[in-house]
Amino acid sequence: MPITLTVNGKQHTVLAADDTPLLYVLRNELELNGPKFGCGLGQCGACTVHLGDVAIRSCSIPVSVVDQPITTIEGLGTADNPHPVQAAFIAEQAAQCGYCINGMVMTSAALLKQNPKPNEAEIRTALDGNLCRCGTHMRILRAVRRAAGMTA
Amino acid sequence: MKTSRREFLQSGGALIVSFSLPLEILGQTTQLNPKYEELDAWLAVGADGMVTAYCGKVELGTGIRTAFGQLVADELDVPFDRITVLMGDTDLCPDQGATVGSNSMYRGGPQVRQAAAEARQTLLAMASTRFATPVETLSVKNGIISDANGRSVTYAELIGNRQFNRKLDQKVQIKAAEKLGVIGKSIPRVELPGKVFGSHAYVHNLRLPGILHGRVVRPPTPGAMLASVDESSVQNLPGNVRVLQKGGFVGVVADREEQAIRAANALKVTWKSGRTLPPMKDLPAAVRAVPAEDKAIYSSGEIDSGFSAARTTITAQYFVPYQMHASIGPSCAVADIGKDSGTLWSPTQSSFLTRNSIAAMLDMPADKLRLIWTEGSGCYGQNGADDCTADAALMSQLAGKPVRVQWMRHDEHGNEPKGMAMAMTVKGGLNENGDVIAWDYQVWSPPHSSRPSGDGGGNTLAGTQIGKPMRIVPVGADRNARCTYTFPNNRTTLHQSRESAALRASALRGLGSPQNTFANESFMDELAAQAKADPIAFRIKHLKDERAIAVLQEVARLSKWDARPSPQHARSVTGRGAGFCHYDNYATYVAVVVRVSIDIKTGKLRIPYVAVAHDCGLIVNPDGTRNQIEGNVIQAISRALLEEVQFDSRGVTSLDWNGYPIIRFQDVPEEIAISLINRPAEIMTGAGEATTSPIAAAIANAIFDATGKRIRSTPFSPQRLKAVLV
Ligand code: FES
Numbered sequence: 013m014p015i016t017l018t019v020n021g022k023q024h025t026v027l028a029a030d031d032t033p034l035l036y037v038l039r040n041e042l043e044l045n046g047p048k049f050g051c052g053l054g055q056c057g058a059c060t061v062h063l064g065d066v067a068i069r070s071c072s073i074p075v076s077v078v079d080q081p082i083t084t085i086e087g088l089g090t091a092d093n094p095h096p097v098q099a100a101f102i103a104e105q106a107a108q109c110g111y112c113i114n115g116m117v118m119t120s121a122a123l124l125k126q127n128p129k130p131n132e133a134e135i136r137t138a139l140d141g142n143l144c145r146c147g148t149h150m151r152i153l154r155a156v157r158r159a160a161g162m163t164a
Numbered sequence: 165m166k167t168s169r170r171e172f173l174q175s176g177g178a179l180i181v182s183f184s185l186p187l188e189i190l191g192q193t194t195q196l197n198p199k200y201e202e203l204d205a206w207l208a209v210g211a212d213g214m215v216t217a218y219c220g221k222v223e224l225g226t227g228i229r230t231a232f233g234q235l236v237a238d239e240l241d242v243p244f245d246r247i248t249v250l251m252g253d254t255d256l257c258p259d260q261g262a263t264v265g266s267n268s269m270y271r272g273g274p275q276v277r278q279a280a281a282e283a284r285q286t287l288l289a290m291a292s293t294r295f296a297t298p299v300e301t302l303s304v305k306n307g308i309i310s311d312a313n314g315r316s317v318t319y320a321e322l323i324g325n326r327q328f329n330r331k332l333d334q335k336v337q338i339k340a341a342e343k344l345g346v347i348g349k350s351i352p353r354v355e356l357p358g359k360v361f362g363s364h365a366y367v368h369n370l371r372l373p374g375i376l377h378g379r380v381v382r383p384p385t386p387g388a389m390l391a392s393v394d395e396s397s398v399q400n401l402p403g404n405v406r407v408l409q410k411g412g413f414v415g416v417v418a419d420r421e422e423q424a425i426r427a428a429n430a431l432k433v434t435w436k437s438g439r440t441l442p443p444m445k446d447l448p449a450a451v452r453a454v455p456a457e458d459k460a461i462y463s464s465g466e467i468d469s470g471f472s473a474a475r476t477t478i479t480a481q482y483f484v485p486y487q488m489h490a491s492i493g494p495s496c497a498v499a500d501i502g503k504d505s506g507t508l509w510s511p512t513q514s515s516f517l518t519r520n521s522i523a524a525m526l527d528m529p530a531d532k533l534r535l536i537w538t539e540g541s542g543c544y545g546q547n548g549a550d551d552c553t554a555d556a557a558l559m560s561q562l563a564g565k566p567v568r569v570q571w572m573r574h575d576e577h578g579n580e581p582k583g584m585a586m587a588m589t590v591k592g593g594l595n596e597n598g599d600v601i602a603w604d605y606q607v608w609s610p611p612h613s614s615r616p617s618g619d620g621g622g623n624t625l626a627g628t629q630i631g632k633p634m635r636i637v638p639v640g641a642d643r644n645a646r647c648t649y650t651f652p653n654n655r656t657t658l659h660q661s662r663e664s665a666a667l668r669a670s671a672l673r674g675l676g677s678p679q680n681t682f683a684n685e686s687f688m689d690e691l692a693a694q695a696k697a698d699p700i701a702f703r704i705k706h707l708k709d710e711r712a713i714a715v716l717q718e719v720a721r722l723s724k725w726d727a728r729p730s731p732q733h734a735r736s737v738t739g740r741g742a743g744f745c746h747y748d749n750y751a752t753y754v755a756v757v758v759r760v761s762i763d764i765k766t767g768k769l770r771i772p773y774v775a776v777a778h779d780c781g782l783i784v785n786p787d788g789t790r791n792q793i794e795g796n797v798i799q800a801i802s803r804a805l806l807e808e809v810q811f812d813s814r815g816v817t818s819l820d821w822n823g824y825p826i827i828r829f830q831d832v833p834e835e836i837a838i839s840l841i842n843r844p845a846e847i848m849t850g851a852g853e854a855t856t857s858p859i860a861a862a863i864a865n866a867i868f869d870a871t872g873k874r875i876r877s878t879p880f881s882p883q884r885l886k887a888v889l890v
């Protein structure tokens with residue numbers, strides 16, 4: 013059964029089986045490679061996208077139950093028109109290998125939407141489920157503080 | 165054949181930033197490299213003035229693409245944004261050896277830099293002929309050469325899209341330290357915006373027309389042999405599922421990725437029992453019991469008479485378990501293997517050696533196989549990248565189609581080669597002045613690297629499974645076994661065991677250095693405490709090397725170190741500890757101070773503050789260096805506090821992030837203070853690994869400072885800490 017999805021403001025009809033995780037549809041059918049496969053188990057956050065305004069793990073949600081518009085990192089901002097969180101990640105040079113960064117950016121953007129002025133503990137709590145092996149944490153925290161206007 | 169390299173250039177070197185190039189270019193194989201002694205092997209100037217630098221080292225998230233661009237921009241006098249660095253393509257790039265050992269800047273950087281300097285010299289000579297004026301009267305700025313009479317010519321006009329046809333003579337002087345302009349600047353990372361906008365071309369994103377998705381099915385137990393495969397178990401699954409089997413290798417391919425995953429899960433495979441692993445609690449003893457060859461790493465004085473003269477002698481044993489690379493992205497590779505030739509897209513650290521190993525596995529001449537390095541998830545050593553590339557290659561050969569293989573999380577956790585478990589024993593003797601006069605260091609470990617290295621195709625899992633021969637290069641176990649301190653009587657011995665006591669292992673960031681440094685720097689603290697000396701002053705007293713002393717003094721200043729012996733008078737919940745390492749005994753100097761706070765009831769440790777003083781010679785990119793240091797600190801804290809691969813008698817049981825936790829945001833420090841000591845006249849020695857080494861000891865030393873108790877095995881888990889604290 014074809015499934016209809018709204019992703020980054022555009023409607024798409026996809027052919028995947030009902031139980032296919034959203035992540036595979038985004039990457040393989042829509043060629044939106046921003047969200048990454050990290051674990052497929054909901055444990056790392058690499059696959060994070062927005063369902064409506066909420067950050068969710070696209071590896072753990074079947075494509076057939078998606079009932080709100082999806083935003084991926086490609087739809088969040090572009091080089092010409094970056095989202096404030098993306099601009100802050102660049103300003104703080106907050107990446108090493110970058111594999112986790114999709115999840116960091118998308119989780120931070122969702123946090124700031126709900127809570128534009130989070131304190132340090134709230135930022136750390138929001139990002140706690142996102143793993144980074146390169147150890148870019150200090151820069152990511154700085155970037156989120158910057159995007160929230162907590163530092164210049 | 166050089167044309168296709170030109171075509172590649174004219175396409176803007178776009179392969180690495182986009183996969184939208186025509187397949188003819190993507191897949192074109194087996195042109196020969198110009199010989200590496202030719203300048204053209206390293207550098208090309210386009211008609212548009214853009215410069216392409218070719219290098220055999222690769223970007224592992226450490227920023228060397230940017231740093232190499234800086235080297236070229238500075239030596240060539242071309243704006244940084246006109247440089248493209250092309251990395252790790254066996255058809256296009258020179259073989260600079262594997263990207264390992266934190267030595268890209270040390271070994272790879274000077275070659276690239278020298279080539280750029282010689283290119284500039286050649287261009288100056290060309291301009292000198294054109295203007296009939298001596299080279300000395302010419303000046304260069306932004307790729308434009310001008311003479312005293314106001315005439316000028318651009319690099320593009322002189323050589324654009326043409327070859328230098330000149331051998332490197334290694335005689336041209338590189339710029340003096342005071343003339344450097346781009347080197348030493350915190351140029352923003354070139355590939356970082358793509359990583360933040362989701363557009364960066366990871367190998368995981370590459371799909372070719374008609375590509376099949378592959379998954380591997382591996383035995384739970386190392387060394388288990390294949391008994392049977394029941395193909396009927398996947399017969400009715402959708403996606404044109406095919407089972408691919410050769411020797412002990414089993415994989416499946418399907419049209420769609422989720423179909424391949426489903427088939428791999430459903431496929432019924434029976435294995436004949438493999439090796440029985442020792443119980444985890446016996447691992448320290450098992451590591452010491454593997455038959456070993458004794459190697460003298462260092463010796464000075466006479467060890468027995470040294471100990472006879474000592475007033476106090478102490479001994480301690482240390483242990484570090486198997487740990488993981490634990491990349492966030494599981495390994496992925498794409499292969500397109502035809503009858504006589506093929507192409508691999510791989511995130512390997514060793515394009516040429518891995519290409520050669522896989523060619524041997526496929527029974528194909530190496531020059532018929534092209535490996536196009538493509539960035540993957542950070543690897544920190546040999547994660548599953550090479551094995552996964554071999555999986556893709558073998559499956560593509562068996563299927564006769566291009567195949568993309570991405571390991572599942574359990575594949576990566578279960579099958580990546582682990583960081584080696586090591587056991588260390590140190591005995592030290594102090595004289596009546598509190599000087600160390602005897603030091604007897606022993607370490608038990610097999611070699612640390614099993615990466616492809618001139619083997620017969622067996623240095624990957626797939627290669628082993630189809631019976632190809634392996635070759636192990638004995639490196640890594642002795643890294644920093646010998647400490648930097650000067651003692652009159654020092655015996656340092658490696659018991660180089662023949663094989664890993666339990667798990668397949670290979671290079672993990674620092675190889676044996678973090679383990680050896682954990683023992684050396686913990687024991688130095690134990691001796692300082694015996695001598696009732698301040699730990700940093702005690703270290704400095706035993707050092708001769710000025711740069712070593714300088715980093716220790718600098719970290720003391722930076723951390724406002726309060727000089728006094730450890731432990732503190734009253735038992736405390738907070739403490740501070742120091743650690744030092746002269747990485748690999750030749751490279752970067754690093755000293756660290758760590759502050760801990762301990763919840764005595766739960767045994768939980770917090771690390772609010774870390775200070776690092778770091779001397780890697782000439783610094784090419786200060787912010788990039790800091791990024792690397794921060795990363796090392798956080799990863800090393802994670803390894804010290806949390807990380808131990810779990811296994812039972814049949815194999816690894818840490819198969820996801822619950823089974824192998826790594827550090828999270830709530831537990832990273834509040835502050836990592838860094839002081840970079842720049843030495844422009846010294847060679848570049850890199851920042852990729854050094855800071856990892858002293859962290860575990862500094863934490864153990866801080867625990868001792870707080871509580872008076874020593875912890876000599878990692879990880880410093882709450883249970884272990886509680887047991888030590890009672
Ligand atoms: S890939 Fe979805 S949480 Fe890890």
Ligand code: FES
Pocket residue numbers: 107108109110111112113143144145146147148225492542
């Ligand atoms: S930047 Fe590499 S995993 Fe976070």
